[in-house]
Amino acid sequence: MNSNLININNLSVNYGKTTVLEDINISIPRGEITVILGGSGCGKTTLLKSMLKLQPLAAGSIKIFNRNIKSSEFNQELKKIGMVFQNGALLNSITVRNNISIPLKHHTNLPDEIIDRIIISKLKLVNLEGAGHLLPAELSGGMKKRAAVARAIALDPVLLFCDEPSAGLDPITSASLDNLLIKLKQQLDMTMVIVTHELASVRRIADNIIFLHEGKILFQGSYNEIQNSDNRHIQEFFSSN
Amino acid sequence: MEISKKTIYLEDNLTKETVKNLYTNFKERPDNINIQKIDLNLVQTIDSAGVAFLDIIKDTSHYQPVLINADQNLLDTIDTFSVKSEKIPEKKRRPGFFENFGDSFLNSTNSFVASLYLTADIFYWTLRDLFSSKHRREGSIIQQSILIGVNAVGIIGLLSFIIGLILAFQSSAQLRQIGANIYIADLIGISMVREMGPMMTAIIVAGRSGSAFASEIATMKISEELDALRTMSINPIRFLVVPKFIAITICMPLLVTLATFLGIIAGLLVAVYYLNLSAVSYINEMFNFLTIKDEIIGLSKSIFFAWVIVIIGVYFGFKVTGGAEGVGKVTTKSVVVAIFAVIVLDALFSLFYLI
Numbered sequence: 001m002n003s004n005l006i007n008i009n010n011l012s013v014n015y016g017k018t019t020v021l022e023d024i025n026i027s028i029p030r031g032e033i034t035v036i037l038g039g040s041g042c043g044k045t046t047l048l049k050s051m052l053k054l055q056p057l058a059a060g061s062i063k064i065f066n067r068n069i070k071s072s073e074f075n076q077e078l079k080k081i082g083m084v085f086q087n088g089a090l091l092n093s094i095t096v097r098n099n100i101s102i103p104l105k106h107h108t109n110l111p112d113e114i115i116d117r118i119i120i121s122k123l124k125l126v127n128l129e130g131a132g133h134l135l136p137a138e139l140s141g142g143m144k145k146r147a148a149v150a151r152a153i154a155l156d157p158v159l160l161f162c163d164e165p166s167a168g169l170d171p172i173t174s175a176s177l178d179n180l181l182i183k184l185k186q187q188l189d190m191t192m193v194i195v196t197h198e199l200a201s202v203r204r205i206a207d208n209i210i211f212l213h214e215g216k217i218l219f220q221g222s223y224n225e226i227q228n229s230d231n232r233h234i235q236e237f238f239s240s241n
Numbered sequence: 242m243e244i245s246k247k248t249i250y251l252e253d254n255l256t257k258e259t260v261k262n263l264y265t266n267f268k269e270r271p272d273n274i275n276i277q278k279i280d281l282n283l284v285q286t287i288d289s290a291g292v293a294f295l296d297i298i299k300d301t302s303h304y305q306p307v308l309i310n311a312d313q314n315l316l317d318t319i320d321t322f323s324v325k326s327e328k329i330p331e332k333k334r335r336p337g338f339f340e341n342f343g344d345s346f347l348n349s350t351n352s353f354v355a356s357l358y359l360t361a362d363i364f365y366w367t368l369r370d371l372f373s374s375k376h377r378r379e380g381s382i383i384q385q386s387i388l389i390g391v392n393a394v395g396i397i398g399l400l401s402f403i404i405g406l407i408l409a410f411q412s413s414a415q416l417r418q419i420g421a422n423i424y425i426a427d428l429i430g431i432s433m434v435r436e437m438g439p440m441m442t443a444i445i446v447a448g449r450s451g452s453a454f455a456s457e458i459a460t461m462k463i464s465e466e467l468d469a470l471r472t473m474s475i476n477p478i479r480f481l482v483v484p485k486f487i488a489i490t491i492c493m494p495l496l497v498t499l500a501t502f503l504g505i506i507a508g509l510l511v512a513v514y515y516l517n518l519s520a521v522s523y524i525n526e527m528f529n530f531l532t533i534k535d536e537i538i539g540l541s542k543s544i545f546f547a548w549v550i551v552i553i554g555v556y557f558g559f560k561v562t563g564g565a566e567g568v569g570k571v572t573t574k575s576v577v578v579a580i581f582a583v584i585v586l587d588a589l590f591s592l593f594y595l596i
Binding site for chain 1: 257258260261264265288289290292293294296297314317318321322323324562563564565566567
């Protein structure tokens with residue numbers, strides 16, 4: 001069995017006439033945390049969105065769970081995937097509790113008592129106990145981000161995508177979120193693909209790092225390896241952080 | 242799942258796929274309150290649904306059952322997801338009738354006062370900008386005039402023509418019976434110039450532009466663009482509202498004139514082709530009947546309607562709270578309130594000119 005959960009081959013993505021990602025080849029191993037690094041506008045979020053079918057591909061293919069994401073069978077696999085969007089993307093018209101209950105009610109037949117407990121458990125994991133009855137508009141930016149994490153892990157997904165999960169969080173909350181991600185990886189064998197700029201966070205959580213620059217991969221490897229890289233762009237990125 | 246000697250034996254997977262049946266079986270067991278031990282020896286995997294089920298077993302029993310024969314990985318996962326039987330925060334108490342009534346009254350009063358302040362602000366900055374072009378954004382009044390006026394010409398023209406046709410057809414059937422065909426000109430003239438022209442135009446502009454004002458400003462508020470303007474020491478009313486206010490004041494009378502003209506033309510067509518009147522007699526009768534006062538009334542009303550539409554749209558835009566949903570709510574409210582206000586104002590004008 002292929003130990004890679006995601007295989008991306010010769011991927012290119014365009015916005016109009018601008019090429020955002022070019023000839024990307026990535027394999028993301030099962031049960032590990034892969035961090036995508038790179039400067040602003042290098043295509044990190046686009047790469048994440050491409051893997052979730054949110055972005056049309058100009059060329060190449062993406063296989064997740066050994067299924068091409070363009071195939072109709074892949075839609076069933078989306079239930080096994082969680083996504084934390086950059087700005088949270090909570091549904092503003094319903095409470096935090098109801099936001100988290102959406103995937104649980106739509107994709108499982110669990111009794112309400114179990115669903116209620118799962119919601120409380122997920123809120124506790126992201127330190128949002130007592131905030132379940134609030135509307136997203138009543139939350140701070142950091143709380144919204146944490147509520148989005150709780151919603152993304154509601155179904156204990158096999159694969160979790162996070163777009164800058166630590167952005168806007170204080171260092172303590174950021175570290176506790178990192179610990180949560182590590183716990184989820186270890187205990188539920190969750191595979192994660194995380195876009196972030198926070199190098200402290202990268203050091204804590206990353207098993208693999210992919211460094212993008214102007215839509216191309218400059219580096220793939222571990223944290224120690226990237227620190228010793230002699231690539232000018234990578235050195236600039238690390239020295240300025 | 243099996244319960245024996247006050248021990249519950251669980252096996253295989255405790256996951257969201259299996260928990261529903263386990264839960265149902267457990268709830269049906271009369272001895273579920275006597276469990277003292279939970280044996281996890283044969284459990285292979287567990288997820289948050291499984292942990293929630295274990296918590297329910299613990300909370301149902303009178304004996305605080307302990308977990309036995311669980312490997313460390315299972316225990317870690319249980320520790321991560323387990324929660325005490327926490328109470329779900331109670332929903333807020335629903336206010337009673339008098340609380341609702343008082344709340345609505347206070348809100349309406351506050352809204353009215355706030356809209357008066359806003360009106361004063363708009364007039365103040367408009368008057369200041371009329372005499373000083375330094376702070377005026379170049380081309381903003383023309384751009385707003387295009388959005389409010391030019392882009393509305395088609396829909397207002399078409400609807401006014403159709404309303405003219407409807408009025409003419411409905412009244413011509415009655416007038417024909419009493420041989421008073423020529424009075425179709427008076428009827429269409431007075432109704433289009435004094436009532437239908439200004440009011441229908443105002444209703445369409447409230448739906449098109451009033452909603453656009455509300456949603457534009459509301460979106461800017463929730464995305465902190467208004468705060469950005471304030472931090473740059475730029476008054477949002479001066480920057481955003483004054484161009485709209487001036488543009489609508491210019492456009493509205495022009496749109497009403499167009500609407501009135503097309504309504505009268507529709508009446509002319511019915512008079513000529515249905516009532517067999519000549520075009521000359523229709524026009525002569527209308528000019529003999531209508532006075533310049535009628536035209537002034539129609540156009541002056543249109544300016545007041547325009548001001549009401551812009552003030553209400555902008556007021557609701559500034560009042561937005563929440564996210565995208567809030568924008569939708571204030572947009573809807575602004576259209577409803579603006580149309581209501583236009584009709585009430587029209588009724589007041591009718592009374593005023595009667596006296």
